[in-house]
Amino acid sequence: MPELPEVEVSRLGLVPHLCGQRIVGAVLRIARLRHDLPPGLTERIVGLRLDGIVRRGKYLLFDCESTTGGGWLILHLGMSGSLRLVTPDTPIRKHDHVDLIFERSVMRLRDPRRFGTLVWHEGRDVGAHPLIAVLGIEPFAPDFDGDWLYAATRKRRAPIKTVLMDSHLVVGIGNIYASESLFLAGVSPLRPASMLSRQRCRRLVSAIQTTLEKSIAAGGSTVRDYVHSDGGAGRFQLSCSVYGRAGEPCPRCHAPVRSLHLAGRNTFYCPACQK
DNA sequence: CGTTACCCCTGGAGGC
DNA sequence: TGCCTCCAGGGGTAAC
Numbered sequence: 001m002p003e004l005p006e007v008e009v010s011r012l013g014l015v016p017h018l019c020g021q022r023i024v025g026a027v028l029r030i031a032r033l034r035h036d037l038p039p040g041l042t043e044r045i046v047g048l049r050l051d052g053i054v055r056r057g058k059y060l061l062f063d064c065e066s067t068t069g070g071g072w073l074i075l076h077l078g079m080s081g082s083l084r085l086v087t088p089d090t091p092i093r094k095h096d097h098v099d100l101i102f103e104r105s106v107m108r109l110r111d112p113r114r115f116g117t118l119v120w121h122e123g124r125d126v127g128a129h130p131l132i133a134v135l136g137i138e139p140f141a142p143d144f145d146g147d148w149l150y151a152a153t154r155k156r157r158a159p160i161k162t163v164l165m166d167s168h169l170v171v172g173i174g175n176i177y178a179s180e181s182l183f184l185a186g187v188s189p190l191r192p193a194s195m196l197s198r199q200r201c202r203r204l205v206s207a208i209q210t211t212l213e214k215s216i217a218a219g220g221s222t223v224r225d226y227v228h229s230d231g232g233a234g235r236f237q238l239s240c241s242v243y244g245r246a247g248e249p250c251p252r253c254h255a256p257v258r259s260l261h262l263a264g265r266n267t268f269y270c271p272a273c274q275k
Numbered sequence: 276c277g278t279t280a281c282c283c284c285t286g287g288a289g290g291c
Numbered sequence: 292t293g294c295c296t297c298c299a300g301g302g303g304t305a306a307c
Binding site: 034095156 | 284
């Protein structure tokens with residue numbers, strides 16, 4: 001379900017409701033998601049105050065007094081994870097795996113496919129955690145511009161779409177936004193990354209940032225609903241140009257949108273507009 | 276080193 | 292109605 005915008009929208013929805021509160025309990029209903037849930041996690045985090053929530057790529061990092069003897073909860077929603085704010089008497093549904101109980105709120109993690117992650121990092125430097133240390137540049141980082149992408153792709157012969165989705169290079173661009181950004185930039189997903197000109201790299205970075213910003217803004221307008229509902233509101237794919245639209249007319253030139261598989265992932269593009 | 280196939284897991288959609 | 296196959300917004304690993 002979540003790409004960077006959904007994760008960011010979740011973060012924006014959680015921050016005003018949770019930050020500043022102390023953790024008073026936790027319920028772990030299964031032993032592991034992608035990784036083992038930390039043994040003894042509840043005992044470790046009870047009493048700690050949530051000082052902030054940071055997004056890094058598609059990870060949410062919960063700052064639990066990390067600068068004064070605490071640490072970080074590292075959360076990834078995988079393909080099917082979602083977070084909701086509930087009350088203590090909200091019925092548990094299937095796949096509701098974890099509750100983090102705060103003084104005045106309960107944050108509930110649901111993840112049917114269990115590709116998500118919840119681990120603990122002791123101490124202040126969460127960037128040193130192996131899951132975080134390997135991550136690439138943030139798409140909104142000041143350094144992430146056309147020149148950066150150009151330099152980073154000179155030896156990459158794989159299709160640009162596959163390269164954009166490599167989180168060791170740049171984080172947060174999932175399968176939907178890769179297709180959407182390439183469409184906006186007029187770049188074929190099949191083009192070998194090393195064959196992009198500097199000019200095209202500039203256009204592509206702008207398109208990535210525009211696409212992500214727009215979708216965060218779209219979700220952001222319904223932040224409260226997003227985190228308080230089943231996650232149905234504020235979903236970006238309502239306004240996709242090409243993703244999921246194989247056979248439909250391209251919104252720019254009306255040629256049929258085509259789909260193909262790249263590195264095992266469904267890819268949508270307009271053969272007429274994207275070169 | 277870069278790249279791809281495959282795997283983790285459940286549920287929904289569509290064919291028969 | 293039921294059973295089957297395929298597909299899904301992520302990412303790690305093994306193997307080429």
